[in-house]
Every structure is written in C-alpha cells, then in structure tokens.
Amino acid sequence: MMQKLRFHLAALAVLFVIREIVAFLEIIPLKYLFTPLVTAAVLIIAVYALAAAGASLYRYLVVAGLITSVIADTLLMIVQVDLLKYGIVFFLATHLAYCIAFSRGYKWKAVHLINAAVLAAIVVILHLLLRGRSGGLDAALIVYMLFIACMVYFAYGYQGGGPGRQRVLLRAGATMFMVSDIVLAVNAFLSPIPHSTVFTWALYAPAQLMIALSCHDQGASPAV
Numbered sequence: 001m002m003q004k005l006r007f008h009l010a011a012l013a014v015l016f017v018i019r020e021i022v023a024f025l026e027i028i029p030l031k032y033l034f035t036p037l038v039t040a041a042v043l044i045i046a047v048y049a050l051a052a053a054g055a056s057l058y059r060y061l062v063v064a065g066l067i068t069s070v071i072a073d074t075l076l077m078i079v080q081v082d083l084l085k086y087g088i089v090f091f092l093a094t095h096l097a098y099c100i101a102f103s104r105g106y107k108w109k110a111v112h113l114i115n116a117a118v119l120a121a122i123v124v125i126l127h128l129l130l131r132g133r134s135g136g137l138d139a140a141l142i143v144y145m146l147f148i149a150c151m152v153y154f155a156y157g158y159q160g161g162g163p164g165r166q167r168v169l170l171r172a173g174a175t176m177f178m179v180s181d182i183v184l185a186v187n188a189f190l191s192p193i194p195h196s197t198v199f200t201w202a203l204y205a206p207a208q209l210m211i212a213l214s215c216h217d218q219g220a221s222p223a224v
Contacts, residue, residue: 049215105160166217173210
C-alpha cells in the first residue's frame with residue numbers, strides 16, 4: 001500500500017505541475033481537465049487510508065469533504081459564467097465536514113484563546129474589507145469565513161490519537177487553506193490578481209493534500 005501511495009503522490013505532483021502551467025498560460029480546455037483531476041487525486045489518497053488503516057469517522061468525514069471540494073473546484077474553474085455562490089455552498093460543506101472531523105479530537109487548552117482571538121480578528125477585518133463589495137454575498141461570506149475559522153481553530157486544537165506528524169499536517173493544511181481562500185476573495189471582490197488561480201492553487205492543493213495525508217496518521221482516538 002505504501003508503494004502505491006508513493007506512486008500516487010508522484011502522479012499527483014505531475015498533475016499539479018501541469019495544472020499550474022496550463023492555468024498560467026490560460027489554456028482553458030486543459031485547465032478544465034487538470035483542475036478537478038488534482039483534487040480527485042488527493043481524494044484517492046484519503047481513500048487509500050480507509051483501505052489500509054480501516055474505517056473511522058475521521059477518515060469518512062475527510063473523504064466527504066474532498067468529494068464536495070471536487071464539485072466546488074469544478075464549479076469555480078469555469079470562467080465563462082460566475083458560479084462562485086454555488087462553489088461557496090460546496091466549500092461550506094467541505095469545511096463543515098472538516099470541522100466535525102477535527103473537533104472530535106479537540107482538547108481544550110488555555111492557549112486556544114489566543115488562536116480564537118487571532119481568527120476572530122481575521123474574520124472581522126475581512127468582513128470590513130469585503131462588506132458591500134461582494135455583489136450581494138455579504139451574508140454568505142461571513143458564514144463562510146466563520147466556518148473556515150472554526151476549521152482552522154479545531155485543526156490547531158486537535159489532539160487525536162495519531163502521531164505528532166498528524167497535528168503538524170492539520171495545522172499547516174488548515175492554515176494554507178484559509179490563506180488560499182483569502183487570496184481568492186481578494187481577487188474576486190477587491191482587486192484582480194494576475195494569474196490568481198496559480199497562486200490560489202499553490203496554497204490550496206498542498207493544503208488539501210496535507211489534510212488527506214493526515215488520514216494515514218489518524219489512530220485510535222475520539223475521531224474513530
């Protein structure tokens with residue numbers, strides 16, 4: 001199984017590099033092909049964990065989050081029509097699945113008050129920047145920001161039964177996911193960023209990969 005996983009990671013790296021190149025060159029048909037393939041390849045990595053390490057609620061929730069991510073990515077990559085609001089709905093489902101997964105291994109520590117304060121400040125600042133500029137999506141965006149903030153909060157507080165590497169993967173993955181969404185929001189509502197999809201995916205794809213890889217480290221824990 002580990003040999004298959006290494007092969008799959010190598011194939012994923014090739015898909016990702018091709019996706020970034022065709023997105024930068026704006027070769028739209030190839031971008032439409034490789035964009036969902038990257039997330040689907042990440043999804044397979046999480047499915048491998050189910051086959052190799054057995055079923056757990058944590059792994060099922062991550063798989064579910066990656067499935068809704070594939071749908072959201074497919075909607076958001078289409079440049080001919082604006083499907084952002086539909087993509088938000090499916091990414092909300094992704095963050096909900098991740099919130100539940102990470103929260104089941106959450107253990108309270110006083111330092112988490114700092115995490116909560118930082119995330120709350122980020123949400124407030126983003127709301128103030130985006131308010132009135134989102135094309136009628138202000139309410140949807142504040143809900144979305146709260147969901148992703150909760151996802152990051154629980155990722156940093158996760159103390160599940162896996163090794164320390166799992167916690168590192170979750171924290172890095174959740175943080176990169178949030179930053180990629182901030183880049184996406186800035187490009188969509190504040191100021192266009194040249195080749196923004198390249199920068200967004202440079203953060204987003206590794207973020208999803210780290211979350212998928214955490215399924216291989218998740219051990220006997222409250223998330224089972």
